Amino acid sequence: MRCKTIERWTLLDRTGELSPRRHGRLQTHLKACDHCRAWRDSTEAITAAAHGALATGTPSEVTMVNIRREARLRAREAARKRPLTLWLRPISGLAAAALCLIAMGGWWMRPTPDPFDGQAQLSTILMMLTEEAMGSEGGGTTLPATADEPLSLDALASELLALQGMDASYTEAELREPGGVPQATDPLTRSRPALPARIYG
């Protein structure tokens, strides 16, 4: 065992921070090593001498009074807060429970996802618009596929574009003429005038 390590163990032994196993090894080493015994003894002497000789002094009376005043002040402050805290404890518990219930209710009542996919919804919209168009013209239109027989997405998209007056079937003249192209209608709210009759297919 290196004596440098033993010196450290001597220091740790003094503060009670050395494990019992190492304490045993330290004692064995000290019995056999003059250097480490001398080191331990001189360390004891130095610390004892320093303990008595180091400046100790005492804080001024003003400092002591200030500390006592601060202690009183904080204690009073804490006492003022305490009854409030005691009241708040059950209330905050209840509030937390209520929040939990609201959160659980919200989760329970959450809207269930539509079982139909986007394609089916699009078909429904198209059907509504088609019915409207058929109603105004008194028939003569070719119905698109029903919601039960969904079209491909591409076909549906072109149908929707056509309904909104954005398809390529308009003539150049129609496009150039101001107001020649009907305004796009919101297919859901139908807030704008209905589309002019169009022939599908």
Add this chain to the structure above:
Amino acid sequence: MDSEDRRLIAQYREGDVESLSTLVEKYRRPLFGFILNMTEGKGDADDIFQETWFRAIRGLASYRQKNFMGWLVRIARNLVIDRHRRQRPGVSLDARHEEDGSPLIELADRAPGPLGRAATRDDISAVALAVESLPGEQKEVFLMRVQAGMSFREIAVTQKVSINTALARMQYALTKLRPLLRAEFENQRETP
């Protein structure tokens, strides 16, 4: 934690101001001694002692440490470092390194401490002067161990170093103090 400290702290938390006075009195000498040896005069030491207790009082509501004295010393040490930084804003904290390779924080050791200023006085013992002459971190470890009675684990936590570094600093301090004190011991032996 000392069971008496625990009891006094609990009583103060319940509003018994006298319990805190007992704690202040209990640690007055070692804490003030530590601060006095780390600062540049009694005025500074008084200020830091007061601020240490102010912070301790404010922190007592959430106090969870094991060693009350170690906690007070940590607060005091931080205040000493803050004050030193304010007084010497240009000094780099890691410009120099100690023999053990760890960064050396410039502490009050570079300025004349209470003992340094009194170096010409006869009533200051050679031991105290020798301690005063130690490099900052070594002096701090020595004071925390000898004056504040802190364990090496607590010293390591306070200095934010490993236990081995704290032990190495103590070893260096003792190595430097030994020859300085040998003469005094020999003088004492010769004096009848």
